[in-house]
Amino acid sequence: MYRELLDKNLKFISQQKCYRSYDTQTNSLTELLNEKKIVTISWLRHSWKTKLIYSLLSKTQNFSSTFYYNSELDTLGVIQNGDDFIILFDLYVRIHGIPKIIVLQNTNNIVGIKSLISRFFKTKKYKIIVVGNNIKIESVPDIELFPLGITESIEKSFYGWIPEVRVIPDFEYKDFLLTALKHDIISRDILESYSIKNIALFYKVIWYLAQSREYQSLREIHRNLKAHHIDISLLTLIDYINAALNTKFLSKCHRYDIKNSNTISSKAQYFFGDVWLRKSFTHESIDLTENLLYIELLSKWYSVSGWINGKFTFDFYAQKDNKILAIHLDNSWEKWEIRKSARKLAKLWDKIDKYVVVTNKNSLTMRKFEESWVQIVELLELVEKI
Secondary structure (H helix, E strand, C coil): CHHHHHHHHHHHHHCCCCCCCCHHHHHHHHHHHHHHCEEEEECCCCCCHHHHHHHHHHHHCCHHHEEEEEHHHCCCCCCCEHHHHHHHHHHHHHHHCCCCEEEEECCCCCECHHHHHHHHHHCCCCEEEEECCCCCCCCCCEEECCCCCCCCCHHHHCCCCCHHHHCCCCHHHHHHHHHHHHHHHHHHHHHCCCCCCCHHHHHHHHHHHHHCCCCECHHHHHHHHHHCCCCCCHHHHHHHHHHHHHCCCEEEEEEEECCCCEEEEEEEEEEECCHHHHHHHHCCCCCCHHHHHHHHHHHCCCEEEEEEECCEEEEEEEEECCEEEEEEECCCCCHHHHHHHHHHHCCCCCCCEEEEEECCHHHHCCCCCEECCEEEEEHHHHHHHC
């Protein structure tokens, strides 16, 4: 039984196929492994984390020296705890020798897995990759895998990052596939891993967060749910939101107060890990551009927050190394309103790249698309600049 499980895992990872380049991510993963010896890889299910592992092992030719275990291939539940895992690992060593790399995927269901990972790490014999969203290991670097970003077609981008969906040309089939994938993500990553006792109530909480574009405290969210006749305790609400955050279904964005140089941590806006997930809950009743740009900035390794400057509020304050971006989305079709937004942005100091993002420049009849050194751009132009 153990031998069959080893063979099944090896066959699974060695027979993956990549339909895009993972050079950047593979290089980052290799550098972190060489430096830290242990790395986690996360983001939504179906974001091709397994493909990245395959790409790394293929590029480094390490299939024969890697112990790969994915608990979702263990359909009979052979590995229940640390003792079971050691039996499997010892069998691997007897057959293949001591591995250079240990890859553990979706192993949060194994009792004592975190202490087991710690034991492997302390031996200093292995490089360890932990794949999945439900194991948090303190001080271990995490690679968030964003497979595909904004393309030349904004319409297609609103169907999200999931690669299998992006390659499908038919929009009706995209909707069909994404509905199935949404329920798979929620069922396998959230409902099976967390104590979600009332599934319908969980969906209502997610519905509310999908509709909202406000920065709110948890107590404010709780009061607003009550106003919508959604009866939930504050503690249960916190548990549900944390489950969605841990699995990268949601991402929490705080607001930065530039004038006082501090982050307002008491309130947050919740973005979705894939824009189509938000679309599926709102039924296209909300502009998804803000969520789309938020994920794009994260995928380019920016730390991202909303921001305020005195009485003015704006969409994103993003920083990477010494580069800072101040971005405001303006849906107005009036050029004087857009220039007004640009002048508010211009009040920031000079060493910041400042942008007002508009829907369509051609419809604005503007002679120049700059105001007080603030650039007025469309979304795709901004993506090229950052």
